[in-house]
Amino acid sequence: MYNPEIESASNQEMKVLQLNGLKKTVTNVYGNVEFYRQKFDELQIKPEDICSLEDIKKLPFTKKKDFRDQYPYGLFAIPIEEVTRIHGSSGTSGKPTIVGYSETDLKNWGVLVARAIVAAGGKKSDVFHNAYGYGLFTGGLGLHQGADELGVATIPISGGNTERQITIINDLQPRGICGTPSYVLSIVEKMEELGMDPRKTNLEYGIFGAEAWSEGMRQKLESKLDIKAVDIYGLSEIMGPGVAIECHEVQDGLHIADDHFFVEVIDPDTLEPVADGETGELVFTSLQKEALPIIRYRTGDIASITREKCKCGRTTTRMSRVKGRTDDMIIVRGVNVFPSEIERELLQIDGLAPVYQIQLIRKGVMDAIELHIEVDCTIYDQVGGDLSHESIVLMKRKIQHQLKNACLISVDVVLNAPKTLPRSEGKATRIVDRREPTAVSM
Ligand code: DLL
Numbered sequence: 001m002y003n004p005e006i007e008s009a010s011n012q013e014m015k016v017l018q019l020n021g022l023k024k025t026v027t028n029v030y031g032n033v034e035f036y037r038q039k040f041d042e043l044q045i046k047p048e049d050i051c052s053l054e055d056i057k058k059l060p061f062t063k064k065k066d067f068r069d070q071y072p073y074g075l076f077a078i079p080i081e082e083v084t085r086i087h088g089s090s091g092t093s094g095k096p097t098i099v100g101y102s103e104t105d106l107k108n109w110g111v112l113v114a115r116a117i118v119a120a121g122g123k124k125s126d127v128f129h130n131a132y133g134y135g136l137f138t139g140g141l142g143l144h145q146g147a148d149e150l151g152v153a154t155i156p157i158s159g160g161n162t163e164r165q166i167t168i169i170n171d172l173q174p175r176g177i178c179g180t181p182s183y184v185l186s187i188v189e190k191m192e193e194l195g196m197d198p199r200k201t202n203l204e205y206g207i208f209g210a211e212a213w214s215e216g217m218r219q220k221l222e223s224k225l226d227i228k229a230v231d232i233y234g235l236s237e238i239m240g241p242g243v244a245i246e247c248h249e250v251q252d253g254l255h256i257a258d259d260h261f262f263v264e265v266i267d268p269d270t271l272e273p274v275a276d277g278e279t280g281e282l283v284f285t286s287l288q289k290e291a292l293p294i295i296r297y298r299t300g301d302i303a304s305i306t307r308e309k310c311k312c313g314r315t316t317t318r319m320s321r322v323k324g325r326t327d328d329m330i331i332v333r334g335v336n337v338f339p340s341e342i343e344r345e346l347l348q349i350d351g352l353a354p355v356y357q358i359q360l361i362r363k364g365v366m367d368a369i370e371l372h373i374e375v376d377c378t379i380y381d382q383v384g385g386d387l388s389h390e391s392i393v394l395m396k397r398k399i400q401h402q403l404k405n406a407c408l409i410s411v412d413v414v415l416n417a418p419k420t421l422p423r424s425e426g427k428a429t430r431i432v433d434r435r436e437p438t439a440v441s442m
Contacts, residue, residue, distance in 0.1 A: 001115070001118060001119070001313070001314065002111070002114050002115040002117075002118040002119075002150070003111065003115055006259050007115065007255070007313075007314045007315070007316060008313050008314055008315050009259075009315060010315065011307075011315070014258050014259065014315070014316075015053060017258075017259050017287075018053055018258065018259070018262055018287060019052065019053055021259070021260075021262075021287025021288055022050060022053065022056060022262060022285065022287055023047070023050055024287075024288075025285065025286060025287055025288075025289070025293045025295070026047045026050045026059070026295070027047040028077050028290070028293050029077060029293050029295060030046070030047045032077035032078070033074075033075055033076070033077050033293070034074070035066065035070055035074055035075060036060075036295060039060045040059075040060070043058070043059075043060060045058055045059065053262070056262060056264070056285060056296065057273075059285075059295050059296055060295065060296065061271070061283065061295075061296045061297075061298050062075075062294055062295055062296060062297045062298070063297075063298050064097065064237070064298075064300070067097040067098070067237060068094070068095070068097070071095055071097075071098060072095075072098040073098070073100070075292055075294075076100050076291055076292055077290065077291060077292065077293050078100075078102055078290060078291050080100075082102055082291070083100040083101065083102065083291050084101060084102060084103045084105075084106055085100065085101040085105075085106055085141075086098060086099070086100050086101075086136075087099050087100075087101075087136055087137070087138045087141070087142075087236055087240065088136040088137075088236065089136075089137065089138070089235070089236040089237070090136070090137070096136060097236060097237060099138075099236045099237060099240075099292050100291040100292050101291050101292070102290040102291040104290055105239075105289055105290055105291050105292075106145060107149075108260065108288055108289075109142065109145050109146070109239055109240060109242060110145040110146050110148060110149035111146075111149055112146065112239070112242035112243075112257050112260060113142055113143060113145055113146020113147070113149065113241060113242040114146045114147075114149040114150040115146075115242070115245070115257065116146060116207065116232055116241070116242045116245035117143075117146055117147060117150050117152070117176065117207065118150065119230070119245045119246070119247045119248065119255060119312075119314075120176070120205050120206075120207045120228075120230045120232075120245065120246075120247075120248050121176070121204065121205040121228055121230075121248035122150065122152060122175075122176050122205065122207075123152075123175075124150055124151045124152060125152075126152040126153070126174070126175040126176050127152070127153045127155065127172055127173060127174040127175060127176075128147050128152040128153065128154050128155065128174055128175070128176045128177075128178070129155045129157060129165075129168065129169060129172075129174035129176065129177040129178070129203075130143050130144055130147065130154055130155060130156055130157060130158070130178055130179075131157055131158070131159055131165060131177060131178065131179030131183060131184065131187070132158070132159065132178055132179055132180070132210070132241075132426075133158055133159040133160075133425065133426045134156060134158040135158075137236075137426065138234070138236045138239075138240030138241060139180075139210050139240070139241060139426070140156070140158055140159075142234070142239075142240035142241040142242060143178050143207070143241055144156055146241075146242060152176070155168060155172055155174060159179065159180075159183055159425035159426050160425040162186060162187055162190045163190065163194075165187050166187065166190060166191055166194065166196070169187075169201050169202075169203070170196075170201065173201075173202040174202065174203060175202055175203065175204050175205070176203070176204070176205050176206070176207065177203050177205075177206045177207070177227075178206065178207035178208065178232070179206075179208065180208065180209070180210050180211050180424070180426055180427055180428065181208040181209075181211065181213040181217050181218075181221060181229075182211060182213075182355075182423075182424055182427070182428035183423075183424060183425055183426060183428075184206060184208060184221060184225075185217070185220065185221060185224075185354060185355075186423045186424075186425075188221070188224045188225060189353075189419070193419075198224050198225050198226075199224070199225065199226040201225065203225055203226075203227050204227055204228065205227050205228045205229070205230070205248060206221060206225065206227050206228070206229045206230070207230055207232050207245075208221065208229055208230070208231060208232065209231055209232035209233055209234070209241065210232075210234075210241070210426070210427055211427045211428055211430075212321075212322050212323065212324050212325075212328075212338070212339065212340040212343075212430075213231070213321075213340065213343070214321075214340050214343045214344040214347060215321075215344065216343065216344055216346075216347025216348060216354070217343065217347060217354055218231075218251075219347075220347065220354055228248045228251070230245065230246040230247070230248055230251060231245070231246045231254055231321060232244070232245050232246075232254075233245070233254050233301075233319065233322060235299055235301075237292075237294060237297055237299075238261060238284045238286060238294060238297060238299075239260070239261075239286070239289070242257065243256065243257060243260075243261055243284065244256040244257065244318075244319050247310065247312040247314060249311070249312040250310055250311045250312050252310065252311075252318075253306060253310070253318030253319060253320055254318060254319045254320075254321075255310065255314050255316040255317075255318055256305075256316055256317045256318065256319055257316070258316045258317055259287065259288070260286065260287055260288050260289075261284045261285065261286060261287060262284065262285040262287055263282060263283070263284055263305060263317055263319070264282075264283040264284075264285075264296070265278070265279075265280040265281065265282060265283070265303070265304060265305055266280050266281050266283055266298075267280050267281075268280065268281040268298075268302075268326055274304075276304070276305055276306055276307055277304055277305075277306060278304055279302055279303065279304045279320075279323065280302070280303075280304070281298060281299065281300065281301065281302060281326060282299045282301045282302075282303055282305075282319065282322075283296050283297060283298055283299065284296075284297050284299060285297070300325045300326045300327055301322045301324075301325055301326075302322065302323045302324055302325070302326060302329075302338070303319045303320045303321065303322045303323060304319070304320045305317050305318065305319050305320070306318050306320075321340075322340075323338045323340055323341065324338030324339060324340050324341075328430070328431060330358065330360070330369065330409075330431065332367065332368070332369060332409050332410075333366075335407070335408045335409050337407045337408075337409055339358055339430040339431060341406075341407055342356075342358060342371070342403065342407060342409075343356065343430075344406075345399075345402050345403055345406045345407060346373060346399065346402075348402070349395070349398055349399060349402060351375055351376055351378070351379040351395055352373055352374070352375060352376060352395075352399075353373070353374040353375065353376045353377075353418060355373070355374045355421050355423070356371065356372060356373040356374070356421070356430070357371075357372040357373075357421055357422075357429070357430065357431075357432055358371055358372075358430055358431050358432070359371070359372060359431075359432045359433075359434050360431065360432070360433045360434060360435055361412075361434050361435060362434075362435050362436065367435060368410075368411075368412065369409065369410075369411040369412070370411070370412045370413075370414060370434075371399070371403075371411045371412065371413050371414065372414045372416055372421060373399070373413070373414075373415060373416065373421075374415070374416045374417065374418050374419070374420060374421055375387075375392065375395070375415050375416070375417070375418065376418060377418045379391075379392075379395075380417060380418050385417065387415055387416075387417065392415055395415065396413040396415060399411075399413045400413055
């Protein structure tokens with residue numbers, strides 16, 4: 001552990017830290033952020049009313065829309081002269097969400113990401129390949145910040161230029177790698193295309209996140225690269241990567257940095273808390289941030305939490321893998337499904353490459369799903385490139401059957417030749433909406 005005294009603190013010790021952080025944060029936002037002061041006043045809450053962690057329920061939620069309305073600096077609690085870094089997340093439409101960090105925030109962020117790298121199996125002596133994009137996105141510089149804090153030799157390669165990534169991995173012999181799971185899989189694919197065995201690199205562990213991915217994807221990455229693959233979670237509004245990380249020892253849930261973030265899980269419709277172990281929307285309150293303290297941020301991410309101690313010795317709250325975002329949930333004829341659930345099923349079927357796209361289409365007056373997925377090279381060669389071959393038709397039926405059984409959805413399946421669907425150098429686009437703009441939701 002990077003900070004054993006914190007990561008394995010007793011429940012009581014953690015609660016004390018959290019309550020102090022909460023009180024400080026509430027005072028900070030009330031005194032320095034007009035947006036929160038107004039909200040608190042409307043609800044007739046003063047910072048002194050927050051006397052226990054339970055009292056957090058009295059506080060208002062913050063939403064993505066609030067960032068948009070307060071664009072760019074309206075939610076900052078310090079003057080811009082004191083801000084030392086700005087990041088952002090690319091929204092699906094319009095302007096990015098802007099976030100800022102003080103010097104202390106950056107230091108803290110580095111510590112949390114250093115904890116994450118150590119939890120993933122990283123060591124100070126490592127060479128570390130950072131394939132997250134450097135820029136406004138928090139992935140590249142966030143991981144870099146933590147790698148610097150830990151003291152590893154970071155290769156700031158960023159995303160893209162896949163052949164160069166491979167040369168660097170071969171020549172510089174990194175022990176650790178990080179990037180989006182979909183992009184690292186593209187690197188693996190390219191290695192195979194170039195006739196290399198991806199299992200023969202020096203890599204031993206990978207830190208993957210920034211997009212939803214499934215256990216099946218983990219198995220693919222682990223077996224193809226002969227590494228341990230762990231899930232890292234975070235979001236720019238709260239900080240960036242490092243909000244939570246899986247440990248390589250157990251790989252069962254992501255350890256949340258409880259000393260920095262108070263987590264709640266709510267029913268996104270009723271906004272009421274759900275019980276531990278039940279799935280709902282993650283809500284985070286920052287406890288130590290200076291530049292952009294955030295109260296009860298509704299992430300839109302669907303997961304569950306457990307407070308049971310992990311076998312690795314860490315005592316922090318653990319969150320499950322993120323199933324998906326509330327706004328990525330597909331609703332087809334009354335059935336709700338997340339892309340990651342579809343991925344989970346697809347990756348159980350032999351002969352498919354883990355590259356797919358869920359296209360939303362119109363069929364007459366009804367909305368429908370057209371699932372595009374690539375067959376793997378072996379199957380493709382076996383059928384001599386004939387995608388109307390009987391075995392391909394059987395495979396389509398198998399996919400339809402599996403999705404009907406496991407996810408209760410009917411889909412049209414389009415099997416594609418290997419390497420024909422678009423690859424991304426960062427977050428993969430899993431859903432493509434091909435319906436007319438006027439189409440009603442499904
Ligand atoms: O994606 C921060 C990050 C960078 C996390 C590198 C991990 C690694 P944003 O661009 O603001 O920040 O996007 C945040 O991405 O609300 C989730 O929906 C999704 N996300 C992040 N990590 C995971 C993960 C970065 N491990 C949004 N699993 C979040 C599933 C994830 N979804």
